[in-house]
Amino acid sequence: MGKPEKEAKLNRYSEIVGEVFRKNYKPGATSVPFEREQFLEAAVERGVALPKNLGDAIYSFKYRSSLPASIQATAPEGLEWGIYGAGRAKYEFRLERPLEIVPRLNQLVVKIPDATPEIIQAHALGDEQALLAKVRYNRLVDIFLGITASSLQNHLRTTVKGIGQIEIDELYVGLDRHGCQYVVPVQAKGGKDKHGRQQTEQDIACCREKFPGLVCRPVSAQFINPNKIAMFELALQDDEIRVVSEEHYELVTSASITPSDLAIYAGRGRV
Structure with a gap:
């Protein structure tokens, strides 16, 4: 899969996850629950092609990519949003402190x-x-x-x-x-x-x-x-x-x- 195709897929995922967050978020919330089905609803509402694998869309933001800026902008200073599992086909956006683990430059x-x-x-x-x-x-x-x-x-x-x-x-x-x-x-x-x-x-x-x-x-x-x-x-x-x-x-x-x-x-x- 070439880079433009990967970026297009990630942009599509961003639109969907952004819509799911927008529909469930309430100002001041520290966690925002949602269910897997809502990704399908969000794709339809945004006119975005449905992901072949809904799990990949969620996995991408849990482990590989940062959530869209529109979501992170609602986080208080010093915190960021992450996606967590909350049961079978259930998830939640959760506020957390950023985790920075990078190799030390001066390590033997x-x-x-x-x-x-x-x-x-x-x-x-x-x-x-x-x-x-x-x-x-x-x-x-x-x-x-x-x-x-x-x-x-x-x-x-x-x-x-x-x-x-x-x-x-x-x-x-x-x-x-x-x-x-x-x-x-x-x-x-x-x-x-x-x-x-x-x-x-x-x-x-x-x-x-x-x-x-x-x-x-x-x-x-x-x-x-x-x-x-x-x-x-x-x-x-x-x-x-x-x-x-x-x-x-x-x-x-x-x-x-x-x-x-x-x-x-x-x-x-x-x-």
Whole structure:
């Protein structure tokens, strides 16, 4: 799909979501509930072609794109609107503090011998798939969290009480040297995708519901460039998403890792 076609689709989605918000919003509201069906009604009222996949229209604004300026203009200073699941086929616009998670420019880069099979590199479909594959084949979850982790399922679609249907990019389970077991939901951010508060919150809610006996450690991975990946461990503290730790990994040939690189890493390991 070319860029003009993508922009046209996003503009169409913006018209629809803007109309849904306008019809449900009341001044001073901190949440604005709506149902999936209203997207169909809004499309008809605005004379806009119906999206083939209503879920994609909602997904785009939940995880990929900012809501239209007409919606954000109603938010008080220091807050912004986001879309959250509120049950099966039910959603709500909700006021929230902006979440800014971006790779630090001065972060030390750890070079890792690239174990990604070349055939995977040649045929990965899209940034997200390429990122998940590189994280998996290079065992970056294990390295980052210091546990032994195995991929349980990718693109896990399930339902969570009070939220509705969700999708986790990839789900790992693992354990440490003491036998403590973990569940690690990973969200992958490629291209211009933004880190979403609601994705982390729903990943945590899903793990609490489906894996109550495991320790949940949410991770977000983001491409800095095709061979450099930023990894963030996230946590929910005081109803805010916080960054627990951040590391940058560069996938290189073994010959590219110098003795001085190894000396730096050895010093970190002794801390």
